[in-house]
Amino acid sequence: MDFNFILLFLDSIPLQFDIFGGEKAALGSDDPIIKGLILSMFAVTGFGILLNIFNSAVRKKMVDQVKLKRIMKETRAWQKERMAAMRSKDQAKVAELGKKSSYMNKMSMEMMQMNMRPMMITFVPLILIFYLVLPALFTYTVAISPIPLNVIPGDMFQLTCTAEQAADPDHVCEVENALYLWAWYFLSSIAFSGIIMRLTKTSMDLS
Numbered sequence: 001m002d003f004n005f006i007l008l009f010l011d012s013i014p015l016q017f018d019i020f021g022g023e024k025a026a027l028g029s030d031d032p033i034i035k036g037l038i039l040s041m042f043a044v045t046g047f048g049i050l051l052n053i054f055n056s057a058v059r060k061k062m063v064d065q066v067k068l069k070r071i072m073k074e075t076r077a078w079q080k081e082r083m084a085a086m087r088s089k090d091q092a093k094v095a096e097l098g099k100k101s102s103y104m105n106k107m108s109m110e111m112m113q114m115n116m117r118p119m120m121i122t123f124v125p126l127i128l129i130f131y132l133v134l135p136a137l138f139t140y141t142v143a144i145s146p147i148p149l150n151v152i153p154g155d156m157f158q159l160t161c162t163a164e165q166a167a168d169p170d171h172v173c174e175v176e177n178a179l180y181l182w183a184w185y186f187l188s189s190i191a192f193s194g195i196i197m198r199l200t201k202t203s204m205d206l207s
Contacts, residue, residue, distance in 0.1 A: 026172045027131070028140030028181045040142035041184065047134065048188035049196070051126060056200040059118040065201060071111045072204070078104050134181060140172035143179040159183040 034043050078100060085093035141161065149159040159180065161173030179187075197203040 026140045026180050026182075027135045028138055028142075028172065029136055030139075032139045033137045035139075037143065040138050044134070044138060044142050044181065044184050045188040045192075047129070048185050049192050051122075051129065052189055052193050052196045053200075054125070055118065055122045056196050056202045058121050059202045060200055062118045062121070063114050063202070068111060068114050071107050071114075075104055075107050075111070130182070130185070134185065138181050140181060141174065141178035142181050143184045144175060145177045145179055148177055149179070149183070159187075 032040075034040055078097065082094065082097045085097060145160050148162070150157075150162070160183070161171075161176055161178045161180075163176045165171045165173040166176045166178070194203065
């Protein structure tokens with residue numbers, strides 16, 4: 001499954017606060033246009049699906065999928081063969097494969113450029129929708145998880161509200177384990193990205 005545009009996007013921006021100086025500590029609105037937990041859940045999921053379709057369409061248009069998969073297959077086969085030679089301590093084989101290192105590095109760079117090209121188009125609309133459209137449409141939390149999902153230490157990547165946050169009347173969390181708007185969007189996008197890329201034949205999977 002390829003999460004390239006989603007994960008690169010999430011890795012490059014602050015998630016738990018409004019970069020435009022809002023008073024609340026999460027993306028969302030006190031008086032959202034779309035109200036109700038069930039409607040919000042499905043609507044945010046719909047945004048995630050639509051943006052995945054947009055990303056896949058741009059990727060299909062801009063990237064030569066046949067060439068990309070050929071490069072991926074060639075580089076992965078070389079890496080696998082090289083690792084096997086290193087494990088077996090076959091120095092002659094390692095030296096022979098090492099002669100192709102510069103060529104393989106060139107192929108890897110070309111593959112990276114091919115993958116980054118569609119992001120130059122999809123990244124800006126994603127930023128605008130994520131920061132300007134979604135927070136106006138939805139409240140701060142749009143779903144409830146049966147269990148806590150804060151598996152990564154620290155406050156930067158909190159998916160669900162803690163009991164302490166839910167007990168704080170000044171915090172955006174109303175109940176424990178409520179999912180933030182960005183978190184539900186992120187999980188929805190991840191859940192459907194692989195399916196959409198397979199349907200549009202833009203998957204990075206070689207099988």
